[in-house]
Amino acid sequence: MQDLLYFFQQLINGLTIGSAYALIAIGYTMVYGIIGMINFAHGEIYMIGAYTALIAITGLATLGIAWLPVILIVALICAMIVSSTMGWAVERVAYRPVRGRHRLIPLISAIGMSIFLQNYVHLAQGSRNIGFPALIDGGFQFGSADSFQMSLSYMQITIFITTLICMTLLSLFISRSRTGRACRAVSQDIGMANLLGIDTNRIISATFVIGAALAAVAGLLLGMYYGSIDPLFGFIAGLKAFTAAVLGGIGSIPGAMLGGLILGVSESMTSGYLSGEYKDVVSFGLLILILLFKPTGLLGKPEVEKI
Amino acid sequence: MAANTLKHALFCAVVTLVIAYPILGLNLEAEGINVTLAGADTSTVISVIAAAIVVFLFQLFRENILSALKSIPSPLPKTQKEPMAENKRARIESWVLTGIVILALFWPFFVSRGSVDLATLVLIYIMLALGLNVVVGLAGLLDLGYVAFYAVGAYTFALLSQYAGVSFWVALPIGACLAALFGFTLGFPVLRLRGDYLAIVTLGFGEIIRILLNNWTALTGGPNGVGGIPDPTLFGMEFGRRVKEEGNVSFHETFGIAYSGEHKVIFLYLIALVLAVFTALVIRRFMRMPVGRSWEALREDEIAARSLGLSRTAVKLSAFTIGAFFAGFAGTVFASKQGFISPESFVFLESAIILAIVVLGGMGSQIGVVLAAIAVTILPELAREFSEYRMLIFGAAMVLMMIWRPQGLMPVRRIHIPLRKQE
Amino acid sequence: MRTPVKKLVTAVSTSIALLGAGHAAAEIQIGIAGPMTGPVAQYGDMQFSGARMAIEQINANGGVNGEKLVGVEYDDVCDPKQAVTVANSLVNDGVRFVIGHLCSSSTQPASDIYEDEGILMVTPASTSPEITERGYELVFRTIGLDSMQGPVAGNYIASLNPKRVAIVHDKQQYGEGIATAVRDTLKGQGVEIAMFEGITAGDKDFSSLVTKLKQADVDYVYYGGYHPELGLILRQARQADLNATFMGPEGVGNKDINTIAGEAAEGLLVTLPPSFDQKAENQKLVSAFEAKGEDPSGPFVLTSYAAVQLIAEGIEKADSTDPFDVAQALRSNSFQTPIGTVEYDKAGDMKAFEFVVYEWHSDGSKTPVK
Structure with a gap:
């Protein structure tokens, strides 16, 4: 029984991180699906979202507002606004001018932007780890008190539910709304979409904005869950989320979700049963293995090589 | 039209405020045990507002400003200029390069130790960039994990010297060959991958190597790295103040001169120079050989190359292996120069910097790559006062270079014969 | 024979320059190398604060043999690679005395360079025993060793009759070093050690580690490393309802751990150097710090102050600015500093240094336990 609880605990841990990775991975996958570009600066957008959320929370605390839902919602909105704006600006400044050239060029531009943003926040806010207040505390405990107890914290539940809501909203948006339809059109064939009168530039900007907003949500959630933020943690998280996106099939939104969860669980299980170090x-x-056997990822669309 | 521009300009200004004010203007500070928010000092707030105004004006008058900028002649070589005859150009280039190399041989004796040290670092980056140039520039394979081979070269020397007391000269070929082996091994899984997937897998590979180095503490010392890496010796003479290995004599005692830290720095610089020139010459030979031609063919059009009978496997593997070999050289020199290496030196950022050097220099162009390596390594040093802003400027410079001159500093001029117009 | 001529030319021109420069010649450069930025910058702050105060006060009292001390500051971000770069810069800048570095993993490689180039180094915070075990002449400390700190922690835990103890470290020289020392002490006392595991510094997610600790059913956890990671572990442990008392070395005894861990920091045990700022004879110095708005209670403030003072007095006793002579003077004399009487043994360690066990509170204060 104890072993089973331990297994479930690691599973829950994994699914929690996985959900957060999924939120960030969506940003990568949407951008790649539409313009075929790896947005290396996305991890930094996530980090900026976390910082903005913390600034908002601290600001509200100084103003004396203590009601939890208000704090969370205001922080979320602030983080989403700043992140989305940043995402939009990054696209206009660093990616649009180099769109369409040999694929290395936007890549270098993206890496440069990533370095720029990391250091921007570093210079502005200092490089230390800053603590995030634990706004949502406590949780459920399963199992008897004298042996291993599996805990499911409210924070973890919050992360699951928020991710689920975001995913559902996004799917509805993509499948039902006009802009969503336009997004799908642009990702299928950008030239044709242009001919049909869709303003592709606007759609591309919209993609960046949506991805950035989701990253901001992840920033707030993970900041609260883990407990501290610093200017460099966006890069590692971004790399992992990117791996998750590729794992699930880059260009596919359900793929990003699946990839994120798989990655989270595999990390957690390795950590729990083998060693946290590896x-x-x-x-x-895992990524390399999957790419060897299914080069386009788990749910990716097979690339047709046109000669 | 004007109304649209005005709206757009206003929008951009608001965007600037949104992205700048919260992060720059509201500082999170830890006071005692609490985190508080402090408004930034007035000068920061003013600069944020000023930036917004500048953006507003720029967007408003964008057309005028951009056309004014276009009319300024560019000092860099244009891409469409008529190429000189191949022979003449090759000869001029050889003379210029020989001259530079001779200058570089005598230069270190006249300048300070710090400059020679910096020059050695430049040479290391030149070797790395030339190696990556083979993979990315010539063969068109997007390698984001090149730093792994660099690490293999460095750690080979470090570990061999720690466990087996191996000297620099013995470790140099071993490190290079081991790095080449890793390059060969990486080549296999990525044979079928194209474009971005290749990039991701190589990135993953680079990270795996770094993580292994960081966590395999028993072998590699983990995050604490490996220290006590010896300097290269000259026929058994050591360059340190005291002799570390038994049976060796020290350089300054043999020649009866006072000990100076400069000796070992200059010696290492000379070795790095020889290796860098060797790298450049070898790769240049390869470029003229069928191997090199097949790399360029692969880059231009993989399908066409394969239909002409080029083995994709052989071409890709040869590119990875040879590129990695030179990274091994660079790694060994780096380990010796630092005397201490740790996984921190081999993060993804290093790969990105080397890649940036290759793209900056003009992919496939050796001279351009050399110039770019010099620029990227030296410019941050010159701007020492701005050392805090170094990386910020570096990132911004990368973006700007890509926007402004993506073909690099010295783009490769293809040999071509202009078609004569039909009468 | 270029070199002797070049040296002569350099010497002559330097002398001319110095003559012309006037008072600029009578200066002794003291390098201060530590983390100004990065995750453990607050410890660096302590180091710089203490060293700067010492330089100020010594200069105010006439300097060293009439020469003023000049502090030259370098940032090593607590990163071994950066530390090597800093050490090379120091050599290039002609600095001959260094207070630093802070992190053991930075001090070790840097000290290789200093010893080779004849630069005297006094570290006010690096506790790894290896640093003074290599027979170097020019390496000194003004802090105790892990081989002293570890047993203090280990013996304390053993005295509480624990059921099982887990030991976690961050795989770096400092963290793993002290964790090993604690493990050895505990083993010697017959305490059951449930696990000895490493985490990667810079990680944020410790949920798996916490789960493992829960399953191992331990009542004490010793963590070897710095506060950014322990703060997160404490917080995540509390969320997962892990009932164990944590203990750590002086690298976690910092108010920043409260911003990260919040309530979870209550009851944390820490081994720290004794509170030098509480001693009666240091009150004047404490007031001087407070007048500048600086906090003298950090564990490395007064050790850095003492380090500068020792170098200054060493120069005076040796009547020379040659680092080898000063090293000799440091070994053969006894000095009175804010951290007590300091005497050195051959390896460069102080002959006596105590560590005290404190209980940390959620408001950032600490009380000694006994």
Whole structure:
């Protein structure tokens, strides 16, 4: 029984991180699906979302507002606004001018932007780890008190539910709304979409904005869950989320979700049963294995090579 | 039209405020045990507002400003200029390069130790960039994990010297060959991958190597790295103040001169120079050989190359292996120069910097790559006062270079014969 | 024979320059190398604060043999690679005395360079025993060793009759070093050690580790490392309802751990150097710090102050600015500093240094336990 509880605990841990990775991975996958570009600066957008959320929370605390739902909602909105704006600006400044050229050029531009943003926040806010207040505390405990107890914290539940809501909203948006339809059209064939009168530039900007908003949500959630933020943590998270996106099939939104969960669970299981030190090796190893046998990822669309 | 521009300009200004004010203007500070928010000092707030105004004006008058900028002649070589005859150009280039190399041989004796140290670092980056140039520039394979081979070269020397007391000269070929082996091994899984997937897998590979180095503490010392890496010796003479290995004599005692830290720095610089020139010459030979031609063919059009009978496997593997070999050289020199290496030196950022050097220099162009390596390594040092802003400027510079001159500093001029117009 | 001529030319021109420069010649450069930025920058702050105060006060009292001390500051971000770069810069800048570095993993590689180039180094915070075990002449400390700190922690835990103890470290020299020392002490006392595991510094997610600790059913956890990771572990442990008392070395005894861990920091045990700022004879110095708005209670403030003072007095006793002579003077004399009487043994360690066990509170204060 104890072993089973332990297994479930690691599973819950994994699904929690996985959900957060999924939120960030969506940003990567949407951008790639539409313009075929890896947005290396996305991890930094996530980090900026976390910082903005913390600024908002601290600001509200100084103003004396203590009601939890208000704090969370205001922080979320502030983080989403700043992140989305940043995402939009990054696209206009660094990616649009180099769109369409040899694929290395936007890549270098993206990496440069990533470095720029990391150091921007570093210079503005200092490089130390800053604590995030634990606004949502407590949770459920399963199992008897004298042996291993599985805990499911409210924070973890919040992360699951928020991710689920975001995913559902996004799917509805993509499948039902006009802009969503336009997004799908642009990702299928950008030239044709242009001919049909869709303003592709606006759609591309919209993609960046949506991805950034989701990353901001992840920033707030993970900041609260883990407990501290610093200017460099966006990069690692971004790399993992990117791995998750590729794992699930880059360009596919359900793929990003699946990839995120798989990555989270594999990390957690490796950490729990083998050793925490090699969990990243397992993640990347998994990625390489999947790409060897299914080069477009799990749910990716097979690339047709036109000669 | 004007109304649209005005709206757009206003929008951009608001965007600037949104992205700048919260992060720059509201500082999170830890006071005692609490985190508080402090408004930034007035000068920051003013600069944020000023930036917004500048953006507003720029967007408003964008057309005028951009056309004014276009009319300024660019000092860099244009891409459409008529190429000189191949022979003449090759000869001029050889003379210029020989001259530079001779200058570089005598230069270190006249300048300070710090400059020679910096020059050695430049040479290391030149070797790395030339190696990556083979993979990315010539063969068109998007390698984001090149730093792994660099690490293999460095750690080979470090570990061999720690466990087996191996000297620099023995470790140099071993490190290079081991790095080449890793390059070969990486080549296999990525044979069928194209474009971005290749990039991701190589990135993953680079990260795996770094994580292994970081966590395999028993072998590699983990995050604490490996220290005590010896300097290269000259026929058994060591360059340190005291002799570390038994049976060796020290350089300054043999020649009866006072000990100076400069000796070992200059010696290492000379070794790095020789290796860098060697790298450049070898790769240049490869470029003229069928191997090199097949790399360029692969880059231009993989399908066409395959239909002409080029083995994709052989071409890709040869590119990875040879590129990695030179990274091994660079790694060994780096380990010796630092005396201490740790996984921190081999993060993804290094791969990105080397890649940036290759793209900056003009993919496939050796001279351009050399110039770019010099620029990227030296410019941050010159702007020492701005050392805090170094990386910020670096990131911004990368973006700007891509927007403004993506073909690089010295784009490769293809040999071509202009078609004569039909009468 | 270029070199002797070049040296002569350099010497002559330097002398001319110095003559012309006037008072600029009578200066002794003291390098201060530590983390100004990065995750453990607040410890660096302590180091810089203490060293700067010492330089100020010594200069106010006439300097060293009439020469003023000049502090030259370098940032090593607590990163071994950066530390090597800093050490090389120091050599290039001609600095001959260094207070630093802070992190053991930075001090170790840097000290290789200093010893080779004849630069005297006094570290006010690096506790790894290896640093003074290599027979170097020019390496000194003004802090105790992990081989002293570990047993203090280990013996304390053993005295509480624990059921099982888990030991976690961050795989770096400092963290793993002290964790090993604690493990050895506990083993010697017959305490059951449930696990000895490493985490990666810079990680944020410790949920798996916490789960493992829960399953191991331990009542004490010793963590070897710095506060950014322990703060997160404490917080995540509390969320997962892990009932164990944590203990850590002086690298976690910092108010920043409260911003990260919040309530979870209550009851944390920490081994720290004794509170030098509480001693009666240091009150004047404490007031001087407070007048500048600086906090003298950090564990490395007064050790850095003492380090500068020792170098200054060493120069005076040796009557020379040659680092080898000063090293000799440091070993053969006894000095009175804010951290007590300091005497050095051959390896460069102080002959006596105590560590005290404190209980940390959620408001950032600490009380000694006994």
